[in-house]
Amino acid sequence: MLTWTCRRFRARFAPGSAPGSAHPHRHVCRDCDAFAAAVERAAGVRLPLPAGLRKSLGKIAKPAASAEGTVLPFPVPRLAVPAALAGRLSALAETGRPAPPEWVLNPRYAVAASALLALLLGPFFVRGADRGLEALGAVREEVRPILSRTGEEGRAEIEKVRSGAVAAYNAARRSFTRSAESFHGLSGRLLDIIPEEFTSEESTNPDPGDDEPAESSRRPQ
Amino acid sequence: MTALSTSPDLLLARRAAGGRAEAWEELLALYGERVYNLAFHFAGSAQDAEDLTQEVFLRLYQNLRLYRGDVPLAGWAMRLSRNLCIDHYRRARRERRGEALSDEVLAQLPAGDDPQAEAQKRQQLRAVYRGLEEMSEELAEVVVLRDLQGWSLEETAACLDVPLGTVKSRLHRARLELAGRVTARLGPRGVPALAPAMEVETC
Numbered sequence: 001m002l003t004w005t006c007r008r009f010r011a012r013f014a015p016g017s018a019p020g021s022a023h024p025h026r027h028v029c030r031d032c033d034a035f036a037a038a039v040e041r042a043a044g045v046r047l048p049l050p051a052g053l054r055k056s057l058g059k060i061a062k063p064a065a066s067a068e069g070t071v072l073p074f075p076v077p078r079l080a081v082p083a084a085l086a087g088r089l090s091a092l093a094e095t096g097r098p099a100p101p102e103w104v105l106n107p108r109y110a111v112a113a114s115a116l117l118a119l120l121l122g123p124f125f126v127r128g129a130d131r132g133l134e135a136l137g138a139v140r141e142e143v144r145p146i147l148s149r150t151g152e153e154g155r156a157e158i159e160k161v162r163s164g165a166v167a168a169y170n171a172a173r174r175s176f177t178r179s180a181e182s183f184h185g186l187s188g189r190l191l192d193i194i195p196e197e198f199t200s201e202e203s204t205n206p207d208p209g210d211d212e213p214a215e216s217s218r219r220p221q
Numbered sequence: 222m223t224a225l226s227t228s229p230d231l232l233l234a235r236r237a238a239g240g241r242a243e244a245w246e247e248l249l250a251l252y253g254e255r256v257y258n259l260a261f262h263f264a265g266s267a268q269d270a271e272d273l274t275q276e277v278f279l280r281l282y283q284n285l286r287l288y289r290g291d292v293p294l295a296g297w298a299m300r301l302s303r304n305l306c307i308d309h310y311r312r313a314r315r316e317r318r319g320e321a322l323s324d325e326v327l328a329q330l331p332a333g334d335d336p337q338a339e340a341q342k343r344q345q346l347r348a349v350y351r352g353l354e355e356m357s358e359e360l361a362e363v364v365v366l367r368d369l370q371g372w373s374l375e376e377t378a379a380c381l382d383v384p385l386g387t388v389k390s391r392l393h394r395a396r397l398e399l400a401g402r403v404t405a406r407l408g409p410r411g412v413p414a415l416a417p418a419m420e421v422e423t424c
Contacts, residue, residue: 010400011393014368031404038345038403043369045346047261047329049254053271057253060275060282061237061245 006032015043115190122187125180136169231290238285252295255370259299262365263306265313266325273309277302296372296379303382314354344407352402360395367392
């Protein structure tokens, strides 16, 4: 049966801790001293780290150690950029692509192009209406002999349809003519407004002293 | 500044995780031998101990960024490989039925000049290791870590992933049980001769 002193000593004994071998109980109890000495012996065993293992453990962090100047706070593998990808990436910086024309970049060119288009197409619209009338007259000449050969009843029906069509056509023609005339007047006014050359304001200003610099609107406040 | 941010272990871990080679070397110098010795106890042979140590440090390196400094680094590193260590430990215990770990350990140590002292040393080591092998795993582990390997209570708790109180209570029971087994094996003859004038009693 263990005495209270032995039990206390054994439960608290730790190798290297004070008072260790100088503990008074060890001098009076051989069993407890044998236990303490054996544990001290086992605790004193320290195997040196084998050199080969030490070397291989050092290699674990070698990839990270060579990654000098990394941005990320942890090691990352450093792979070479493939040659094909490197060629494509460097081509991005080359100035091989031509700059778009000025008329694409500047909205003033778009306004001028619209006005020019209106001037060119306006006469075609008016002339188209005249040609429509000519075509109608031609059709009338073609249809007249056919009508003369039909009966009284059919002629009345045809006349009714014809008169309705003529009325509708005339109304449409009047409306179109009015539009074409107003458009023609507009194009005439445009021609009066726009000189022969549609130039920028800066280049036409003869007095350089009154000229406002182009970048004045971007001047810092 | 908080206590965590001033932890030397945390600073070391952060430097090593950041790719500082000298920090990794420092880490190896601090913990390499400790981990290897513990791995030897878990594995039971030099070759397995090397493999286990390498595995522990590999996992440590891979997980260094996750270390927060709330537990000692050595214990935390061992905990990363705890399952691996336990597998080794159980297998080694099964395989060492007729062969003591003390023989493996002594084979690694340089032989002394005094044959009598060597024999006594061998006897003491065998008594301790045999006693540990006969104990339950959870009690043996705590004695190995705390008493034989000299780990702190905090490191032991971190390694075993149990509360500090559990470590203390296990240690109390484990020491008593080990003492009983060792003294039964050694008897009073296993200790060095005491002073002749001293009165000696046995339990």
